[in-house]
Amino acid sequence: MQIEATGQFQPSQSASAPPPLPIEPIGVVLEISGAGSRIAFDLERLNDIAGDADPSVALSGQVSSQVKIRAGTGWLLASIRNQKQDGRVAGVLSDADFLGEGLEERGTGRIHGFRRGVTRFPIPGALVYPATSDDLRQIYASDGRSAIQVGNVYPTRDIRAGLYVDALLGKHFALLGSTGTGKSTSAALILHRICEHAPEGHIIMVDPHGEYAAAFRDTGVILDVSNLQMPYWLMNFEEHCEILLTSRGDERQLDAEILGRALLEARSKNRLAEQMGRITVDSPIPYLLSDLGMILNNAMGKLDKGHTSAPYLRIRNKLDEMKSDPRYQFMFSGMLVGDVMADFISRIFRLPSRGRPISIIDVSGVPTEITSTVVAVLSRMVFDFAIWAREERTRPILLVCEEAHRYVPNEKNADGSSVGRILSRIAKEGRKYGISLGLITQRPSDLAEGVLSQCGTIISMRLNNERDQAFVRAAMPEGARGFLDSIPALRNRECIICGEGVAIPMRVSFDDLEERKRPASADPSFTELWNGSGGEEEMVLRTVQRWRAQGR
Numbered sequence: 001m002q003i004e005a006t007g008q009f010q011p012s013q014s015a016s017a018p019p020p021l022p023i024e025p026i027g028v029v030l031e032i033s034g035a036g037s038r039i040a041f042d043l044e045r046l047n048d049i050a051g052d053a054d055p056s057v058a059l060s061g062q063v064s065s066q067v068k069i070r071a072g073t074g075w076l077l078a079s080i081r082n083q084k085q086d087g088r089v090a091g092v093l094s095d096a097d098f099l100g101e102g103l104e105e106r107g108t109g110r111i112h113g114f115r116r117g118v119t120r121f122p123i124p125g126a127l128v129y130p131a132t133s134d135d136l137r138q139i140y141a142s143d144g145r146s147a148i149q150v151g152n153v154y155p156t157r158d159i160r161a162g163l164y165v166d167a168l169l170g171k172h173f174a175l176l177g178s179t180g181t182g183k184s185t186s187a188a189l190i191l192h193r194i195c196e197h198a199p200e201g202h203i204i205m206v207d208p209h210g211e212y213a214a215a216f217r218d219t220g221v222i223l224d225v226s227n228l229q230m231p232y233w234l235m236n237f238e239e240h241c242e243i244l245l246t247s248r249g250d251e252r253q254l255d256a257e258i259l260g261r262a263l264l265e266a267r268s269k270n271r272l273a274e275q276m277g278r279i280t281v282d283s284p285i286p287y288l289l290s291d292l293g294m295i296l297n298n299a300m301g302k303l304d305k306g307h308t309s310a311p312y313l314r315i316r317n318k319l320d321e322m323k324s325d326p327r328y329q330f331m332f333s334g335m336l337v338g339d340v341m342a343d344f345i346s347r348i349f350r351l352p353s354r355g356r357p358i359s360i361i362d363v364s365g366v367p368t369e370i371t372s373t374v375v376a377v378l379s380r381m382v383f384d385f386a387i388w389a390r391e392e393r394t395r396p397i398l399l400v401c402e403e404a405h406r407y408v409p410n411e412k413n414a415d416g417s418s419v420g421r422i423l424s425r426i427a428k429e430g431r432k433y434g435i436s437l438g439l440i441t442q443r444p445s446d447l448a449e450g451v452l453s454q455c456g457t458i459i460s461m462r463l464n465n466e467r468d469q470a471f472v473r474a475a476m477p478e479g480a481r482g483f484l485d486s487i488p489a490l491r492n493r494e495c496i497i498c499g500e501g502v503a504i505p506m507r508v509s510f511d512d513l514e515e516r517k518r519p520a521s522a523d524p525s526f527t528e529l530w531n532g533s534g535g536e537e538e539m540v541l542r543t544v545q546r547w548r549a550q551g552r
Helices: 043-048 133-139 167-170 183-197 237-244 250-266 271-276 288-299 308-323 327-333 341-349 368-388 418-433 466-476 479-485 535-547
Strands: 028-030 038-042 068-070 076-081 085-087 091-104 112-116 127-130 147-153 161-163 173-176 203-207 218-222 358-362 397-402 435-441 457-460 493-501 507-511
Touching: 028 091, 038 043, 038 068, 038 076, 043 091, 068 133, 076 112, 076 133, 091 133, 091 479, 112 133, 127 183, 127 237, 127 250, 127 479, 147 183, 161 167, 167 183, 173 183, 183 203, 183 435, 183 507, 203 368, 218 341, 237 308, 237 418, 237 435, 250 288, 250 308, 271 418, 288 308, 308 327, 341 368, 341 507, 358 418, 368 435, 397 457, 418 435, 457 466, 466 479, 479 493
Parallel strands: 173 435, 173 457, 203 358, 203 397, 218 358, 397 435
Antiparallel strands: 028 038, 028 127, 038 091, 068 076, 068 127, 076 091, 085 091, 091 112, 147 161, 147 507, 457 493, 493 507
C-alpha cells in the first residue's frame, strides 16, 4: 500500500494477498514495536466514515477507539492512544497499543477466535481497518466463562460489558474514582450482580459511612453496633495493645510485657485452655474481663515486681473505661464471654448464606479510636479462617473495603495500626487461601505501595487529581495506556476496566441501578432543603437524644 501526496491509499497487488474486504482500509502501519505501532491514517477516509451508522466504525481512528491491523491471514486489534497532524501527507499520525489477535471469517473481514496477546506481528505497510460492532461483539463475548454484565462498551449502545467472575475475584480488584463520579452506586451494582450470579456466596463489606445498608437490606445481613456483638477475646495480642495501651516509647514496651503476661494467664483460666494443653497469648480463647483486672491488681500488689505500679494502673484504668463506656458495649459486653466463635464466624461469613450472601459491616457508629482495630479483627479472622480451613472444602470469601486508603495507607500516612498489615498480607497472599480483596477508594495515591499492583483487575472512574492518575497509570498494564489518558475525561458512571477480569481493556458506561438497590450516598440538594421548613425543633431534640445515647 502506498500513500500518495493526496493522502489516498493505494493497495499494492500481490498474488498471496487475502481477498478484498467489504470495507476499505483507513490507514497504514509505519512502525512496529513489541507493544504497539505507529499508524498513518487517511484524513479523507476518517471523515468519510465519521457518518457511518455503526458507532464503532464512525469513531475509528479517534483516541481510545479500536482498529484492526492485517497480520498474515488474521487480525491484530489495537487501541489508539493519540493523534497528531502529519504535514507531509494529508493524514493523521497515531500511536496504537496492541490488545490481542484473532482469526478472520473468510470473505467477511470479521474477527473471531479472539485472544489476548500477540504471537504474529504485522509489518510496516500493513493495512489498518476500522473495527466494527460485529468485531467488538465477538471480542467482548464472555467466551464461555462465567461473567456478570455491568454496562455497555463505549462507544456501542448494545454490546454488553462483562466481568469474568472467577478472574475478577480470584486475583483481587480495585474500584477507583473521585468523589461524585458514582463510585458507591457502581460498587453496589457490581456487588448486586455478583450476589445474583452466586446467591450462596460469602461476601463481607466494611462500610465506614453507613451507606450500603439501604442497598442490601433485601439480599444481605446488616450488622452495626446494635447487633454486631463482636467478642473482645477474639482480638490477638497486638490488637489488645492497640485498644488498652495508651503509653508511648519505652513505657509502651513495659506495658505490653505486663499486658501479655496478664492476658495469657486470663486465657489459661478457661477450661478450653486446659483441654488444648498449650495456648499462646494470641489464641482466641474466651476470658473474663474481671479475671484480667484481678490478675493486674494481684501483680500490682507484689513487692518484687521490680518497677512502679504506674503501668498496671494505666492498663487497668483503660480496661475499666472500656467496660463502662456504652459506646464499646458491642464489643465489651459481659454477655460476650461465652464460646460463641463458631456462631460469630457463621453469621459474619454467611456460612451458610441462606440466599443472603453479603454481610454489610456498618462501622460508622464504632468509636473512631477503635475503628481500625475492629476492621483489623474482622480482616484477620477472614485470613486466619481461610488458613485453618484449607483441609476442608474451600469456601472462598470476598472482603470489600470501602475507603480503603483509611485502612491500608501508604508509608507517609501510616499510623502503625494492625489493619494495614493484615490487609497488605491478604493482598499478597490471600489468593492462595481463597480470599478475594476488593478495594474501593477515591485516593489511590494514598494506598500502601504495592497493594494496588496486587489487584488483577482495576476499574477506574474519573480521577481529578494528577497524582492519583499517575499512580493508576503505574499500576495498569502497558496495553491500557490509551484508555488511561481518557480517565480525566470520563463522565459520571463511566469507567475504564482493564486486567484479568475482562477480555481486553474497555471503556464502560455502567447500567442504571434501581432506586431501592442504591446506597444512601446521594449528595443533598441545598436548593430543595433550604427552601422548606418545619419540624426543626423536634429534629434537633431527636438528634441530641441519639448523640447522648451514642447510638441510632
